[in-house]
Amino acid sequence: MGCSSCSTGKDGQPKGCKNNGTCGTDGCNKLTVFDWLSNMSPPNGQEQFNCVEVRFKNSRKEFFRNSEKLSLSIGDVVATQAKSGHDVGMVTLTGELVRVQMTKKKIDYKDPELPKLYRKASQKDIDIWQKCRNKEEEIKKRAREIAIVLKLQMKISDVEFQGDGSKATFYYTAEDRVDFRQLIKDMAKAFSIRIEMRQIGYRQEAQRLGGIGSCGRELCCSTWLTDFRSVSTAAARYQQLSLNPQKLAGQCGKLKCCLNYELDMYLDALKDFPSNDSKLQTEKGLAFCQKSDIFKETLWFSYRNDPATWHTLKKEQVLEILEKNKKGEKVESLEDYSEDNVVEEKKVFENVVGQDSLTRFDQPKRRRNKNKNKNRRNKKKKPVKNE
Structure with missing residues (x-):
């Protein structure tokens, strides 16, 4: 979801609307929170909340402590603390709304071990980050080829490089437990980087990759849906939908999340409704x-x-x-x-004029009289007699 004029440049900044991620529709990024407090200053004597929300590739977001008290705004590219080295991401939320989001996700903002935000990213940091991002598709393709050679029952769906290029995280989906020790050795030898494997569910995979649903809109999980509630076939039965897996399943292969949207309304209506087995x-x-x-x-x-x-x-x-x-x-x-x-059907439209034909204004085609045309031609051909 993005505004009509927004696109991403080489440095990761939106270059179409040139509003650094704060376009009018607030849709430059996935799962964004509209900062309705951006134009309001904190009360007198109160300092601004010292934590910020930073977005990395796709919809991965983490919270960092702004210990240096940097002046940050939405869309700034920053260097953040990682387990080893540093990572590069984009600021998506600042101020008091960050406290609300941390409370909602049950993250203690008073925790001293909360990772720190180092600085605003320099041009060198952005160049290294962009260079790593450009290699991700090629490395993902080669990693899939290595997994096929090793005959592993898994699907590598996405690759995410750390901002300094020292580590790559491979996201994969699998039905059963997979022994990928040999895979890590082969990939570390082929790519010369540290490898981290992270298994995700099929819905998390659809959330990261995004796509267009059968309704014609972008997937809910990749735009605004933050939690995945369990969806059962009972939701389809209550709504009297045919149990066709091809229609009820989404791009993740599971039941569509939208089956739960109107379920409460159906359950309320069915409280005093006779059973179909009556x-x-x-x-x-x-x-x-x-x-x-x-x-x-x-x-x-x-x-x-x-x-x-x-x-x-x-x-x-x-x-x-x-x-x-x-x-x-x-x-x-x-x-x-x-x-x-039995209710008598009422006429919705009454023809007052009395003209029902849609072609009543069309001029009827005139039939040409072939005999008259022939006579006219013959008269023209007759020679004139000289007296």
Whole structure:
């Protein structure tokens, strides 16, 4: 998600809108938080919160302590502390909203072991960082080839270099446990760098790589969704969706996260709704439920002897019949109830002018009289007699 004029330059800075990551739509980066406190100064005597949020490749974000009290703004490229060496990332959030995000993610901002932010990245840091980023695709391809040669049941989905180029993290997905000790030895020998392997789930892989969903929009997990809740097939059953794995599965191969978006609304509507297994006892015979519409509060029933003929009943009518059946009473027939639900269709459009044809303004094609044309040609050809 990005603004219409925003693109990324060689140094990692947005170069289209030239607003350093704070364009009007606030969509230059993935999973961004709109800093609505950016134009507000802290109260008198209160210092600005000394932690910042830094984004690295794709959606990986970490928090760092600004111990040097540098003046930072969203979009600045900074050098941060790493386990060995330093890393380079982009500032995505500053100020009091960082405290809110750290509290939300259960990170103690008073922890003395919180990694530090060293400095604003120099041009040399940016050049090394960009050079490493340009090598990632080639190294990922070669790493996949090495894994295939070793016959490992794994998929290397992404590679991320550290800012100083001393270490590379390989993200992979696998069904079972994988022994990749020989793989690390071969890759360290081929690339001459320190290797770190990190296994991620299929949803985390889709979040990192991004893509376009079946709805035509960017994936929710790569734009705004921060937590992955479990999705079960019961969510599809409650919403009366066909259990087709090709339609219900997303790009990650798991059930779509959007199946949970409207689930609460369906569960509220189903609290006092008759079950699809309901059976109505009538004098004409036993009736079974064939179809139901939750929001229109309508159910369709048919007799056991005549399953092709459906009778439309309202939710209140079905509950009334079920209550009578519990008392041992039978209704006469479903037709008595379904006749009350017949509604005459009203005309939405009435033609006042009386002209229905869409081609009424078109001029009709004139038929040419071939005989008249022939006579005219013959008259022109006749020679004139000289007296």
